[in-house]
Amino acid sequence: xxxxxxxxxxxxxxxxxxxxxxxxxxxxxxxxxxxxxxxxxxxxxxxxxxxxxxxxxxxxxxxxxxxxxxxxxxxxxxxxxxxxxxxxxxxxxxxxxxxxxxxxxxxxxxxxxxxxxxxxx
Amino acid sequence: xxxxxxxxxxxxxxxxxxxxxxxxxxxxxxxxxxxxxxxxxxxxxxxxxxxxxxxxxxxxxxxxxxxxxxxxxxxxxxxxx
Numbered sequence: 001x002x003x004x005x006x007x008x009x010x011x012x013x014x015x016x017x018x019x020x021x022x023x024x025x026x027x028x029x030x031x032x033x034x035x036x037x038x039x040x041x042x043x044x045x046x047x048x049x050x051x052x053x054x055x056x057x058x059x060x061x062x063x064x065x066x067x068x069x070x071x072x073x074x075x076x077x078x079x080x081x082x083x084x085x086x087x088x089x090x091x092x093x094x095x096x097x098x099x100x101x102x103x104x105x106x107x108x109x110x111x112x113x114x115x116x117x118x119x120x121x
Numbered sequence: 122x123x124x125x126x127x128x129x130x131x132x133x134x135x136x137x138x139x140x141x142x143x144x145x146x147x148x149x150x151x152x153x154x155x156x157x158x159x160x161x162x163x164x165x166x167x168x169x170x171x172x173x174x175x176x177x178x179x180x181x182x183x184x185x186x187x188x189x190x191x192x193x194x195x196x197x198x199x200x201x202x
Binding site for chain 1: 147153183192195
């Protein structure tokens, strides 16, 4: 059974826009090749890190929601760890509470940023 | 004073703060909502106890998970001087 997941990862800050898009597509590709579906993808942009990671003080944040079987999510986690361009990643399962909150219009919710098209939509 | 339950004279119970999440009927606490989470951590970066924050048990549980997730992806510090 497919489960809803959300992954947030941090790319190295020196990448240009095109390089970021390329890497986002590659990572989304890991999900799709393993039978998952990318639901939404959002580039949060360059943000300051709360603490240094690999001697860096900032990073490019990307959030991607997807549904997949559990092994596909595991594979994504593995690939993210191996990827040198990714400083840190966090894959979480979206529980019914999170899904309900996402469905309900929140007054203080962050404005939906322009979604970057996923490959092989 | 109205008839309140009698208490030992020495200890005093401060007024129970209302849970700010309940007041807003928050369904879930998102780890990406850094501005909001910051209100519930100390200067050192520690999570404030319910006694201080006044959160209800349910929302405190959600909050702690959200803060811990935020720490992993460097939205919040594990320790801050």
